[in-house]
Amino acid sequence: MAKLIIENLSMIYHTIEAETKAVDNLSLEVLDGEFLSIIGPSGCGKSTLLSVIAGLLQPSSGRVLLDDMEITKPCSKVGYMLQRDHLFEWRNIFSNITLGLEIQRKCSKESLLKIERMLEKYGLSGFKNYYPHQLSGGMRQRVALIRTLAIDPDILLLDEPFAALDYQTKLAVSEEVYKIIKQEGKTALMVTHDISEAIALSDRVAVLSKRPAKLKNIYDIKLSVENRTPLKSREAPEFRHYFNAIWKELDIHVE
Amino acid sequence: MLNNNFSKEHELYLKAVKRRKTAVIIVQILILIIFFLQWELTARYKIVDPFLVSQPSRMIKFMGKLYSEGMLFRHIWVTCYETIIGFLLGTIVGTLIAIILWWSDFICKVLDPYLVVLNALPKIALGPILIFWVGNGKTAIILIALTISLIVTIISVLTGFKEVDEDKIKLLKTFGASKSQILRYVVFPSSIPTMISALKINVGLSYVGVIVGEFLVAKEGLGFLIVFGGQVAQLDMVMLSIIILSISAYLMYEAVALLEKKFTVWRS
Numbered sequence: 001m002a003k004l005i006i007e008n009l010s011m012i013y014h015t016i017e018a019e020t021k022a023v024d025n026l027s028l029e030v031l032d033g034e035f036l037s038i039i040g041p042s043g044c045g046k047s048t049l050l051s052v053i054a055g056l057l058q059p060s061s062g063r064v065l066l067d068d069m070e071i072t073k074p075c076s077k078v079g080y081m082l083q084r085d086h087l088f089e090w091r092n093i094f095s096n097i098t099l100g101l102e103i104q105r106k107c108s109k110e111s112l113l114k115i116e117r118m119l120e121k122y123g124l125s126g127f128k129n130y131y132p133h134q135l136s137g138g139m140r141q142r143v144a145l146i147r148t149l150a151i152d153p154d155i156l157l158l159d160e161p162f163a164a165l166d167y168q169t170k171l172a173v174s175e176e177v178y179k180i181i182k183q184e185g186k187t188a189l190m191v192t193h194d195i196s197e198a199i200a201l202s203d204r205v206a207v208l209s210k211r212p213a214k215l216k217n218i219y220d221i222k223l224s225v226e227n228r229t230p231l232k233s234r235e236a237p238e239f240r241h242y243f244n245a246i247w248k249e250l251d252i253h254v255e
Numbered sequence: 256m257l258n259n260n261f262s263k264e265h266e267l268y269l270k271a272v273k274r275r276k277t278a279v280i281i282v283q284i285l286i287l288i289i290f291f292l293q294w295e296l297t298a299r300y301k302i303v304d305p306f307l308v309s310q311p312s313r314m315i316k317f318m319g320k321l322y323s324e325g326m327l328f329r330h331i332w333v334t335c336y337e338t339i340i341g342f343l344l345g346t347i348v349g350t351l352i353a354i355i356l357w358w359s360d361f362i363c364k365v366l367d368p369y370l371v372v373l374n375a376l377p378k379i380a381l382g383p384i385l386i387f388w389v390g391n392g393k394t395a396i397i398l399i400a401l402t403i404s405l406i407v408t409i410i411s412v413l414t415g416f417k418e419v420d421e422d423k424i425k426l427l428k429t430f431g432a433s434k435s436q437i438l439r440y441v442v443f444p445s446s447i448p449t450m451i452s453a454l455k456i457n458v459g460l461s462y463v464g465v466i467v468g469e470f471l472v473a474k475e476g477l478g479f480l481i482v483f484g485g486q487v488a489q490l491d492m493v494m495l496s497i498i499i500l501s502i503s504a505y506l507m508y509e510a511v512a513l514l515e516k517k518f519t520v521w522r523s
Contacts (some may be wrong), residue, residue, distance in 0.1 A: 054429050056429065074428055074429050078429070082425065082426060084421055084422065088423070090444050102432040103430040103436055106428060151430065234312055
């Protein structure tokens with residue numbers, strides 16, 4: 001069943017100098033419970049696409065449906081995770097996590113309890129009174145994920161969520177984030193330019209063309225590993241086949 | 256994760272740091288003592304003319320006289336009061352105007368050249384007009400102090416508002432935040448350091464406004480003492496007032512610094 005449907009989406013940016021077509025007639029479906037990655041050359045309009053899905057930008061034409069409802073403005077059914085954690089330095093960890101609930105005026109006893117449980121489950125309960133600068137980069141990104149999950153969204157949009165981390169941390173954090181998303185049973189749509197990260201985390205990988213972004217191909221990632229996690233996926237024999245195929249598809253020329 | 260079992264080397268390092276800190280403070284105090292001592296002595300032995308430069312002992316005598324007349328703290332209080340009201344008003348009103356300009360990009364663009372002109376204008380020039388409008392008195396002095404700090408506050412706080420990370424605002428927008436929520440949750444709190452540094456600058460600027468105002472109209476206050484002392488050739492009065500002024504300005508600056516510490520605990 002399709003959770004999210006993107007229908008003939010086009011997006012044009014206007015500046016005084018020029019108009020730029022960022023997305024061109026793109027259609028895509030994200031199935032319920034799947035992890036789908038969108039990969040494309042840098043500057044191809046991936047982030048624009050996420051902003052449209054999040055309801056932050058109005059498309060020039062086409063539409064986005066979530067559970068058959070058209071998205072026109074930000075709603076609590078969509079959770080958005082940015083490249084950097086953007087924890088507020090002046091709030092402690094707990095009140096950073098309740099930020100979304102406060103804004104949507106949904107701070108109930110129930111929702112706070114749920115946050116407590118999540119903190120407990122993901123090893124952060126000892127840090128809830130800490131301030132962001134006291135946490136490591138990996139922990140901060142975990143907090144950012146829980147902040148997004150706290151508003152209980154139906155679908156998570158991940159905008160290059162690991163790009164600001166160093167390589168080792170990135171591997172560890174993507175493992176954790178993946179597990180949390182799967183445990184919470186969320187549908188996820190991730191934008192990235194990291195091919196191996198896309199393969200390691202996703203059920204399907206959509207490859208976009210250079211700007212204006214068009215859908216080039218979708219890969220079903222089928223890996224022969226049990227109890228799949230991002231780290232285990234990287235060991236699968238099929239991993240490098242997908243890698244090569246996507247690399248060729250991206251058609252990046254090194255001068 | 257504090258480790259109290261330091262190695263010998265670390266203890267030596269800590270000692271060296273501490274020793275340096277003490278040395279700085281000692282030299283700072285020494286400079287003060289030597290300065291006043293040479294002032295006293297050179298004046299006493301007529302190397303410099305105490306009529307022109309005064310003398311610490313004569314200043315203390317004058318201070319005693321003021322105190323016994325019950326006027327010492329009266330003058331200090333008047334000046335401090337006018338300054339505090341001036342810079343608090345300057346900061347609050349300036350911040351409010353900055354919020355309006357942040358809220359409406361249109362108003363901000365329209366008013367931009369006027370702000371630039373007002374910023375370049377020496378606000379003291381408005382003094383006579385303000386006095387003409389509100390009369391000789393404290394109100395005029397406070398208004399002069401206010402106008403001096405107002406425009407600087409608007410400009411620096413607005414710059415602070417506009418420097419807030421776009422992605423932090425985007426994050427709030429994804430939660431469906433309204434403009435007033437964006438202001439309340441991210442723009443205002445992340446600009447607190449800017450506002451406090453505006454406050455720090457305003458302490459100094461307000462003193463300028465208050466002293467000039469007192470030069471023009473006052474019958475009491477440190478600025479009045481300075482201008483009056485000059486007119487009656489009482490340099491003791493002038494010098495004493497200037498020294499008290501320096502001390503009170505320093506204390507006020509420290510008070511703001513304390514406030515800064517309190518509002519930025521999350522940084523430590």
